[in-house]
Amino acid sequence: MPNTTQPQPLAIDVRGIRRVYNVKPKPVVALDGVDLEVEPGEFFGLLGPNGAGKTTLIKILTTLLLPSAGTARIFGFDVERQTKQIRRIMNMVAGGEQSGYGILTVREQLWMFSQFYGLPSKEGWQRVDELVDAVGLDEQRLQRVSTLSTGQRQKMNFARGLLNDPWIFFLDEPTLGLDVSAARSVRELVLAWKAAVPGRTVLLTTHYMAEADELCDRIAIVDHGRILALGSPAELKRRVQRESVFRLELDKLDGGTGALRRLPGVLSAAAAAADQTSGEARQTVVVNLTLAEDAALGGVVGALGGLGSHIVALRKSEPSLEDVFVELVGRGFDEAETETDEPRSDATPGAGDPTHDSGEREEEEVGV
Amino acid sequence: MSTPYVFRPTTSPQEAANWSPRQILATDLRAVRGRAYPRVTGMFREKSWVFFEILLPFLATSAFVFVYRALQAPPEYIGFVVLGGAMTAFWLNVIWMMAQQLWWEKSQGNLELYFAAPMNIMSVLFGMAVGGFVMSSTRAVTVLLIATTLYGVSFAIDQWFLLIAVFGLTLVALYGLGMVLASLFLMWGREAWHLTQLLIEPVYFVSGMSFPVGRLGVVGSLAISILPLAVGLDAMRQLAFADAAYPLGTPGPQVEALILVAMTAFFLLAARWTLRVLENRARREGRLSVRWQ
Numbered sequence A: 001m002p003n004t005t006q007p008q009p010l011a012i013d014v015r016g017i018r019r020v021y022n023v024k025p026k027p028v029v030a031l032d033g034v035d036l037e038v039e040p041g042e043f044f045g046l047l048g049p050n051g052a053g054k055t056t057l058i059k060i061l062t063t064l065l066l067p068s069a070g071t072a073r074i075f076g077f078d079v080e081r082q083t084k085q086i087r088r089i090m091n092m093v094a095g096g097e098q099s100g101y102g103i104l105t106v107r108e109q110l111w112m113f114s115q116f117y118g119l120p121s122k123e124g125w126q127r128v129d130e131l132v133d134a135v136g137l138d139e140q141r142l143q144r145v146s147t148l149s150t151g152q153r154q155k156m157n158f159a160r161g162l163l164n165d166p167w168i169f170f171l172d173e174p175t176l177g178l179d180v181s182a183a184r185s186v187r188e189l190v191l192a193w194k195a196a197v198p199g200r201t202v203l204l205t206t207h208y209m210a211e212a213d214e215l216c217d218r219i220a221i222v223d224h225g226r227i228l229a230l231g232s233p234a235e236l237k238r239r240v241q242r243e244s245v246f247r248l249e250l251d252k253l254d255g256g257t258g259a260l261r262r263l264p265g266v267l268s269a270a271a272a273a274a275d276q277t278s279g280e281a282r283q284t285v286v287v288n289l290t291l292a293e294d295a296a297l298g299g300v301v302g303a304l305g306g307l308g309s310h311i312v313a314l315r316k317s318e319p320s321l322e323d324v325f326v327e328l329v330g331r332g333f334d335e336a337e338t339e340t341d342e343p344r345s346d347a348t349p350g351a352g353d354p355t356h357d358s359g360e361r362e363e364e365e366v367g368v
Numbered sequence B: 001m002s003t004p005y006v007f008r009p010t011t012s013p014q015e016a017a018n019w020s021p022r023q024i025l026a027t028d029l030r031a032v033r034g035r036a037y038p039r040v041t042g043m044f045r046e047k048s049w050v051f052f053e054i055l056l057p058f059l060a061t062s063a064f065v066f067v068y069r070a071l072q073a074p075p076e077y078i079g080f081v082v083l084g085g086a087m088t089a090f091w092l093n094v095i096w097m098m099a100q101q102l103w104w105e106k107s108q109g110n111l112e113l114y115f116a117a118p119m120n121i122m123s124v125l126f127g128m129a130v131g132g133f134v135m136s137s138t139r140a141v142t143v144l145l146i147a148t149t150l151y152g153v154s155f156a157i158d159q160w161f162l163l164i165a166v167f168g169l170t171l172v173a174l175y176g177l178g179m180v181l182a183s184l185f186l187m188w189g190r191e192a193w194h195l196t197q198l199l200i201e202p203v204y205f206v207s208g209m210s211f212p213v214g215r216l217g218v219v220g221s222l223a224i225s226i227l228p229l230a231v232g233l234d235a236m237r238q239l240a241f242a243d244a245a246y247p248l249g250t251p252g253p254q255v256e257a258l259i260l261v262a263m264t265a266f267f268l269l270a271a272r273w274t275l276r277v278l279e280n281r282a283r284r285e286g287r288l289s290v291r292w293q
Helices: A054-061 A083-089 A106-116 A121-134 A150-162 A180-196 A209-215 A233-240 A294-306 A321-329 A333-339 A354-364 B013-017 B021-045 B049-070 B076-097 B101-108 B110-116 B121-151 B160-188 B191-206 B218-226 B228-240 B253-285
Strands: A012-021 A028-038 A043-047 A069-074 A090-094 A168-172 A201-206 A218-223 A226-231 A244-250 A266-272 A285-291 A311-317
Touching (some): A028 A054, A028 A218, A043 A054, A043 A209, A054 A168, A054 A201, A106 A150, A106 B021, A106 B110, A121 A150, A150 A180, A168 A180, A209 A321, A218 A233, A218 A321, A226 A233, A226 A321, A244 A294, B049 B076, B076 B121, B076 B191, B076 B228, B101 B110, B121 B160, B121 B253, B160 B191, B160 B228
Parallel strands (some): A043 A201, A090 A168, A168 A201
Antiparallel strands (some): A012 A028, A218 A226, A266 A285
């Protein structure tokens, strides 16, 4: 349990971090003055396209990279000078990770990593068995690592990441390349681990909006090395929701949508395609309605009654994180990914790339 | 009682980060064991090494044996070449599985996990060396036994203790050199592979794998002062075949043992230093430990 008598330092405290890669033909600015505070116990997400600077920030926080300028602390420990302390309380897992040795079994591979965290041999084997069961790899326990599927491999990587009972867990695109079922089990695993002890903190980078929305207490949207917005998913969505958008399904609408457009508070009303419902076909009219504010809906409902229309269904449309991203960046997420010119400073090439994957598998049998 | 999600409960991250010197040392030693494990296990799992690393070196050794026999060389020369053939296993292990290894670990994504773990990174190198030593010893002993039996090599050993000490020092110095090369090869990147190819035969030659290195004159003396394998092999030959004649000016085994002590200290310190430089450079430039950079 966390110490409640003394104020605990921030889990992540980043001040003015800048990171420049000196590559040709010109230096690349991966992080450009990032400030970030993450409280202990938070599930924090960094959302952005490839090349945004997410992975660079994770590498700095996990002591693998030095910042070009600025400071960063993990639970009060400085990432430049107190690397040993940080390494004792953190762990990390990246998507598409191919670490370890294909010649070993799942159990052996995890035991090997347990030794790097100082677990006594017997305790290491016990810990490995617990985690193998927890991640659902009990049937693959004695299977060689080189024969695991992508999803199984990632579950094993998660088990590796939990070996030392970290206080802070860095997850870099952890569900990259996984199918829906495997991605879901990985997310459930992280949530279960985090919920077990108050104060455990997770920093997740992802470019899957729904994943960030589902998991994170707060999210920072990053692009070109800067944090563009920061807040809870609901707060971020509210930023772009200046208008109220409703989807109305009516039994009929005599006179078309023109009558609705003329009502006070209605900014736009447009007919839309009806949902394809199973079973008996319904003759309904679907209207997308944009109002200046929610209060204008009462006038619309009254007017529809006057027109002899009955409401079959009414749904308020919420903006998605993608809408937030488009609003902040001025382009779609996919466009942002194709536009980026950052030379592999932040992306995780090879991860999920089948050709890369197979090449490494071949090598696995060689280098032990 | 631990659960999958609560293993070693601590009251705060500060407590979890505060390790005693004993805990630090234990972690470093366990990391050596952990890193040695895949090498030792791999030896039993992939049996192809019996062909590639026992039969093929044995054939190469045999070729020299037949040449010496045809030339009616003194019988101890057969012993020289058999001993050299056995030691080849260690050199090949150092050049392929020590020097190249960090570069391979980087491309595999292991290196960043090693750097991110709380152990001393030297433990990884020691683990690779211990695992490599176990692998290579099996090969070396096998080649030595088969060749000795088959070609009737007779040893004349007066100083067993010194022979064992020289053998041990040679290996520690040799694997120390391998540790230094591991860091250097990582910095040189892909060129390291070509460098490895380039180094194998010249080192065979100047180490005197198949003949007493003293025959090389000045070049031999230079090799003795630089290469652990050259000096170690020369000392072991003098100790294992005490009644053989050696080229004039060859240093005695005691002197060569002292040279090995100096080399051992130098290479281990150099390995520690290069690894520290490597880690600093990796963190500063961001292209050594991280797989895709």
